[in-house]
Amino acid sequence: MPSAVLSANAVGVAAGVSKNWVYRAINIGVLSEPCFAADVVVLRVYRVLSQFAWPDRPKQRSVKLKPDTWLLAALNAVRDAATDERTTPETTLYVLGTAVHIANSRLERARLEASTPEGTDPSALDAQVAVRLPIGRWIDELPSVIAKTPKHAPRRGVTRRPASS
Numbered sequence: 001m002p003s004a005v006l007s008a009n010a011v012g013v014a015a016g017v018s019k020n021w022v023y024r025a026i027n028i029g030v031l032s033e034p035c036f037a038a039d040v041v042v043l044r045v046y047r048v049l050s051q052f053a054w055p056d057r058p059k060q061r062s063v064k065l066k067p068d069t070w071l072l073a074a075l076n077a078v079r080d081a082a083t084d085e086r087t088t089p090e091t092t093l094y095v096l097g098t099a100v101h102i103a104n105s106r107l108e109r110a111r112l113e114a115s116t117p118e119g120t121d122p123s124a125l126d127a128q129v130a131v132r133l134p135i136g137r138w139i140d141e142l143p144s145v146i147a148k149t150p151k152h153a154p155r156r157g158v159t160r161r162p163a164s165s
Helices: 008-015 019-027 038-049 069-083 106-113 135-148
Strands: 092-095 100-103 131-133
Touching: 008 019, 008 038, 008 135, 019 038, 038 069, 038 131, 038 135, 069 092, 069 100, 069 135, 092 135, 100 106
Parallel strands: none
Antiparallel strands: 092 100, 092 131
8 A cells, every 4th residue: 555645635635635625623622634555545434434323322513523433443453454464345334333344354344244144143233334345455455546636736826917018
């Protein structure tokens, strides 16, 4: 995985999100500058999960909240997966209101999602709401995504001068 140092703007472009999401993540401590390649996937996951409200815990829109523990656990799991040698394109992040699971293969996913063959024991995900994200694919795509990402932020306030007549 690339270890390039990226600007906040480059991370937003590579993640496919607006600059507002990048600076919101920086303001609450989810990202810090300078940014690195793994932050592209962290930002994607943050964008999805920060809007999620668990059925038993409604979000209050009028209050500016710090990231919940479940969200920070998920983002840290993504950072760990980005550098873990066991991570494959099959790696999947499962986020629950009380836990985070990473499955690196189809077999590990099946173990998480299915009960025992006899059906006598529940699976880790039974009767729970879970968000499942394909972080392995996103991590696998990082080198090509970063290679296509502009390295410099666009210049602000530059206007063309009218041609003199």
